Amino acid sequence: MASESAKLYWKRNLRILLILLLIWFAVSYGCGILLADTLNQFRIGGFPLGFWFAQQGSIYVFVVLIFTYVYLMNRLDREFDVHEQ
Amino acid sequence: MGVQSWTFVIVGATFLLYIVVAIWARAGSTQEFYIAGGGVSPLANGMATAADWMSAASYLSMAGLIAFMGYGGSQYLMGWTGGYVLLALLLAPYLRKFGKFTVPDFIGERYYSRQARLVAVICALFVSFTYVVGQMKGVGVAFARFLEVPFSTGIFIGIGIVFFYAVVGGMKGITYTQVAQYCVLIFAFTVPAIFISLQMVGHPIPQIGMGGTMQDGTYLLDKLNQISVDLGFEKYTEAGMNNRINVFFITAALMFGTAGLPHVIVRFFTVPKVKDARISAGYALFFIAILYTTAPAVAAFARTNLIQTVDNQPYAEMPTWFKKWETAELILFDDKNSDGRIQYVADASINELRIDRDIMVLANPEIADLPAWVIALVVAGGLAAALSTAAGLLLVIATSISHDLMKKYLKPEISERNELIAARVAIAVAVVAAGLAGINPPGFVAEVVALAFGLAASSFFPAIILGIFDRRMNREGAVSGMIIGILFTATYIWYFKPQLGGPGTPEGYWFGISPEGIGTLGMLINAAISLVVSRLTPHPPAEVQAIVEDIRIPRGAANAKAH
Numbered sequence: 330m331a332s333e334s335a336k337l338y339w340k341r342n343l344r345i346l347l348i349l350l351l352i353w354f355a356v357s358y359g360c361g362i363l364l365a366d367t368l369n370q371f372r373i374g375g376f377p378l379g380f381w382f383a384q385q386g387s388i389y390v391f392v393v394l395i396f397t398y399v400y401l402m403n404r405l406d407r408e409f410d411v412h413e414q
Numbered sequence: 415m416g417v418q419s420w421t422f423v424i425v426g427a428t429f430l431l432y433i434v435v436a437i438w439a440r441a442g443s444t445q446e447f448y449i450a451g452g453g454v455s456p457l458a459n460g461m462a463t464a465a466d467w468m469s470a471a472s473y474l475s476m477a478g479l480i481a482f483m484g485y486g487g488s489q490y491l492m493g494w495t496g497g498y499v500l501l502a503l504l505l506a507p508y509l510r511k512f513g514k515f516t517v518p519d520f521i522g523e524r525y526y527s528r529q530a531r532l533v534a535v536i537c538a539l540f541v542s543f544t545y546v547v548g549q550m551k552g553v554g555v556a557f558a559r560f561l562e563v564p565f566s567t568g569i570f571i572g573i574g575i576v577f578f579y580a581v582v583g584g585m586k587g588i589t590y591t592q593v594a595q596y597c598v599l600i601f602a603f604t605v606p607a608i609f610i611s612l613q614m615v616g617h618p619i620p621q622i623g624m625g626g627t628m629q630d631g632t633y634l635l636d637k638l639n640q641i642s643v644d645l646g647f648e649k650y651t652e653a654g655m656n657n658r659i660n661v662f663f664i665t666a667a668l669m670f671g672t673a674g675l676p677h678v679i680v681r682f683f684t685v686p687k688v689k690d691a692r693i694s695a696g697y698a699l700f701f702i703a704i705l706y707t708t709a710p711a712v713a714a715f716a717r718t719n720l721i722q723t724v725d726n727q728p729y730a731e732m733p734t735w736f737k738k739w740e741t742a743e744l745i746l747f748d749d750k751n752s753d754g755r756i757q758y759v760a761d762a763s764i765n766e767l768r769i770d771r772d773i774m775v776l777a778n779p780e781i782a783d784l785p786a787w788v789i790a791l792v793v794a795g796g797l798a799a800a801l802s803t804a805a806g807l808l809l810v811i812a813t814s815i816s817h818d819l820m821k822k823y824l825k826p827e828i829s830e831r832n833e834l835i836a837a838r839v840a841i842a843v844a845v846v847a848a849g850l851a852g853i854n855p856p857g858f859v860a861e862v863v864a865l866a867f868g869l870a871a872s873s874f875f876p877a878i879i880l881g882i883f884d885r886r887m888n889r890e891g892a893v894s895g896m897i898i899g900i901l902f903t904a905t906y907i908w909y910f911k912p913q914l915g916g917p918g919t920p921e922g923y924w925f926g927i928s929p930e931g932i933g934t935l936g937m938l939i940n941a942a943i944s945l946v947v948s949r950l951t952p953h954p955p956a957e958v959q960a961i962v963e964d965i966r967i968p969r970g971a972a973n974a975k976a977h
Contacts, residue, residue, distance in 0.1 A: 358665070365485070369652070375634060384480075388703050392703050398503055411969045413970075
C-alpha cells in the first residue's frame with residue numbers, strides 16, 4: 330500500500346475516533362455527571378433525565394457507538410482496500 | 415422443595431455443565447492453551463468476554479451498592495461499561511493485528527526490551543492477583559450463605575472447580591465454559607428482576623419498569639425519593655455529589671482500567687481477524703449491558719421493597735429472610751428505643767438497623783417473596799460470575815509465568831510440551847494462592863476489585879495507547895511511565911486505605927480524590943512522563959516504527975503464533 334494512501338487512511342481513522350469519543354465523553358461525563366443536576370429538571374417517563382443518562386442512557390449509547398464504529402471502519406477499510414480477505 | 419435443596423440441585427447441575435464443557439474443549443497445544451487456537455467466533459468471544467468481565471462484584475455487589483448510593487452508584491455503571499468503547503476503538507483491532515499471546519508480548523516487542531516485558535509481567539501479575547482475590551471472596555460468601563458451609567470451605571470448593579477446568583482446558587476450555595457461564599448468570603440475574611418488576615410496577619422489562627408507576631399511581635422513583643427523604647436519606651435520584659471531581663475520577667479510573675486489564679485485552683487475541691476483534695468488543699458490551707441496565711432497576715426495586723418491609727414494623731413480625739441474614743450477621747438490629755419496632759433512618763444515633771450492602775442481590779428474591787428455585791438460580795448465577803472471572807484471571811497469571819517469564823525471559827529453549835506443563839503447574843499454584851488470599855482479603859468485594867482498575871489504568875493503558883498512536887514513543891519513555899504510574903497509584907492506595915494499614919485519612923486526599931479514583935491521576939502522570947522522557951531520548955529503531963505502521967492497517971493479520 331502506498332504510504333500516501335496509508336497516511337490518509339490513518340487520518341480518516343483518527344477523525345472517526347475523535348467524533349465517536351466526543352460523543353462517548355458527552356453522554357457519560359457530560360450528561361451523566363457534569364450536567365446531571367441541570368438535566369434532572371427534565372423528565373422522561375418516571376425518570377429524571379440526568380439520572381436516566383447516568384444509569385441507563387449512557388450505556389445504550391456506548392453499545393450503539395461500538396456498532397457504529399464497526400460499520401464505519403469496515404466501510405473505510407474497503408474504500409482504501411485494506412480489508413481482510 | 416426448600417431453598418437449600420434447590421440450591422444443591424441447580425448449583426450442582428451448572429457445575430456439571432462446566433466440567434463437561436471443559437473436557438470437551440480441552441487444550442492440546444500452547445496456542446490453544448493461551449488463546450484458544452485463535453479460532454473463536456466473535457459472538458462466542460463476546461459472550462465469553464462478558465462472563466470473564468462480569469465478576470462477583472458486578473453480579474453480587476453492584477446492585478446493592480447502587481441501592482444504597484442511589485445516583486452515586488452511577489459511577490460503577492458508567493465506569494464498568496464505558497471502558498469497552500475505549501477497548502473497541504483504541505486497542506482491540508490494533509492488538510489483534512499485532513498478533514501475539516499476551517500484553518507483555520506487546521510491550522516487550524513494541525518497546526524492544528526485555529526489561530519492559532518484565533515490568534509488564536510484574537504489573538500484570540499484580541493487577542490480576544488483586545482482582546482474583548475479590549472473586550474468591552465472592553465464591554466463599556455465596557457458598558457460605560446458601561450451602562451453609564463455613565466461608566473457607568466455600569472457597570476450597572471454588573478452588574477445586576476452577577482448578578479442574580482451567581488446568582485441563584486452558585483458554586479454549588475457559589472460553590467455552592464462560593459462554594455457558596454467561597448464559598447461566600444472565601438468566602439468573604434477569605429472571606428475578608422481571609418477576610419483581612411485574613410485582614412492583616406491572617411491567618415485564620425492568621429497564622422500563624424502573625420508570626413506571628406503582629399501584630397507587632405514583633412513579634416508582636418519585637415514591638423512592640419521597641420515602642428516602644422521609645427517613646432522612648438523600649433523594650435517590652439526586653446528583654447530590656459533594657465531590658464531583660471524585661466521581662469523575664472514579665468513573666475514569668474504572669473505564670481506563672477496564673481497557674487496561676490484561677485478562678480482558680487477551681480476549682481479543684482469540685478471534686480470527688481484525689474485523690472480528692472490533693465486532694466482538696461490540697457483542698461483549700451488548701451482553702454486559704443487559705446486566706448493567708437491569709442492575710439499577712433491581713437496585714431501585716430492592717431499596718423500595720426493603721424500606722417498605724422493615725421501616726417502623728414490629729421486629730417480631732419480620733419475615734424469615736430477615737432472621738436468616740441476621741444469623742449470618744449481615745443484618746444487625748439493635749432496638750435502641752425498646753419499642754419492639756425497627757427504626758431504619760439516616761440519623762445514626764436513632765437508626766436501629768444495619769444491612770450489609772453485599773447481600774442485596776442474594777436477598778432480593780426473598781424480600782420480594784419469589785419461589786425457592788429463583789433464589790437458588792441467583793446463587794448459581796453468582797457462582798458463575800465469580801468462577802468465570804477467576805478462571806480468566808488465573809489464565810493470565812499462568813501465561814505471565816510460563817510464557818512471558820519462562821519462555822521469553824528465563825528459558826527460551828523450553829519445548830512446547832514443557833511450556834504447556836509449566837503453564838498448567840503455574841495455573842495450579844495460582845488457583846491455590848488466590849484461594850488462600852481470598853480467605854482474608856481487604857475490604858468488601860467491590861472495593862477490592864475497584865482497586866485493581868486503578869492499577870491497570872495507571873500502568874498498561876498509556877503504554878499500550880502510546881505504543882499504537884505515538885510512533886515516537888520509545889523504550890525509555892514507556893518503562894519509566896509504567897513504573898512511576900503504578901508505584902504512585904499503589905502507594906496512594908496503601909496510604910489512604912486503613913484496611914491495608916495505611917496511616918492516611920480522607921481529609922488528606924489530594925483534590926478530594928479517594929483511593930478508588932486515584933488510578934486516573936496515576937494514568938495521567940504515566941502518560942506525561944512517557945511523553946517527556948521519550949522526547950529526550952533516542953527514536954525507537956526503524957523496525958519498531960515499521961511494526962507501528964503495520965498494526966494500523968487491518969489487512970494481513972496472521973494467526974497469533976508462538977514466535
